[in-house]
Amino acid sequence: MSKKILLVSRHAPYGNSTAREAIDMALATSVYDQDISILFMDDGIFQLLRNQHSQLIDQKNIASILTALSLYGIENIYVHQESLDDRTIKINELILDGLQSLNNKDVGNLLSQQDQLLSF
Amino acid sequence: MSTLHTINKSPYTHKALSSCLKVCIDNDGILLLEDGVFGIIPSAPGAEELQILISRGIKVFALINDVKARGLEEKSAPDIIFIDYNAFVQLTLDHRCVQSWY
Numbered sequence: 001m002s003k004k005i006l007l008v009s010r011h012a013p014y015g016n017s018t019a020r021e022a023i024d025m026a027l028a029t030s031v032y033d034q035d036i037s038i039l040f041m042d043d044g045i046f047q048l049l050r051n052q053h054s055q056l057i058d059q060k061n062i063a064s065i066l067t068a069l070s071l072y073g074i075e076n077i078y079v080h081q082e083s084l085d086d087r088t089i090k091i092n093e094l095i096l097d098g099l100q101s102l103n104n105k106d107v108g109n110l111l112s113q114q115d116q117l118l119s120f
Numbered sequence: 121m122s123t124l125h126t127i128n129k130s131p132y133t134h135k136a137l138s139s140c141l142k143v144c145i146d147n148d149g150i151l152l153l154e155d156g157v158f159g160i161i162p163s164a165p166g167a168e169e170l171q172i173l174i175s176r177g178i179k180v181f182a183l184i185n186d187v188k189a190r191g192l193e194e195k196s197a198p199d200i201i202f203i204d205y206n207a208f209v210q211l212t213l214d215h216r217c218v219q220s221w222y
Contacts, residue, residue: 008219010139042139082142108145111123111219119220 003115005029005036011120012043013062014054019047022120023065029118030072038069039102039110041080044120045087048079048094063095078102078110122147124215127156128222131165136221141169144178149215151208152200153183160187160196167197174199183208 007026011018022038029036040048047062054061069077081101084091091101102110111117125144131137137152137159144150150173152159159166160182174180184202187193196202203211212218 010221042135080143104142105145107143108123108148111143111217112145112148114217117123117217117219119218119222 002033002035004113005034005116005118006110006114007036007038007118007120008111009038009040009044009047009120010042012046013052014057014059018120019044019062020060020065022118023062023069025118025120026069026074027072030074036074037076037078037110038074039078039080039107041083041107045079045083045089045094048096048099049089050093050095066096069096076100078107080104080107122149122215124149124151124211124218126151126153126218126220127159128154128220130155130158131167132158137166138169140219140221141166141173144173146177149179149181149211151181151183151203151211153186153208157182157186157190157192160192160200162195162197171197171199181207181211 007022009022013019026036026038052061052063078100081103091099125140127137127140129136158164170180179201181201181203184204
């Protein structure tokens with residue numbers, strides 16, 4: 001039976017492996033035909049910036065892996081508006097199209113609607 | 121349906137608690153554990169917001185072992201509920217999901 005799963009990604013890319021592990025988990029979960037969505041908040045927003053040249057620090061480009069999410073059928077991708085505002089980033093500066101922005105209350109409601117939360 | 125939020129980082133050095141407080145909604149619960157228990161100090165960052173949530177009926181818990189280990193038992197703000205490991209397990213059962221802020 002398909003479960004409603006939300007993956008919450010709150011950490012910046014590259015400094016440690018947290019962000020990358022979240023994406024790996026998302027891709028793996030999608031293979032098992034689960035209803036998975038992703039929320040980026042706090043420093044997790046930085047994963048979505050354009051013009052990342054991570055090869056300069058010998059790491060795989062997180063942003064380009066994120067563009068594969070839709071190929072895996074992960075369509076519901078959310079960003080926390082206040083986290084964007086705090087970082088003076090606009091939603092149209094981000095690498096993915098079709099991102100849905102959520103205010104604080106929306107995030108609380110989204111969390112409460114899940115069968116399972118994956119916190120990264 | 122509700123979410124149990126767990127925070128294991130000190131509010132003096134991390135934003136885990138402050139992020140949690142922003143999105144916490146009615147019927148959710150908050151559990152401070154590990155270094156998160158420094159959040160029970162009345163002057164800690166986010167302590168005022170924590171009291172506001174408590175006055176709205178949201179329960180805030182702190183893991184007693186972590187509190188006592190750090191010598192904080194007498195330094196707590198009012199209305200923080202101290203719980204042991206068994207009650208921690210029960211809390212995870214009483215809420216629909218657990219969101220870990222770290």
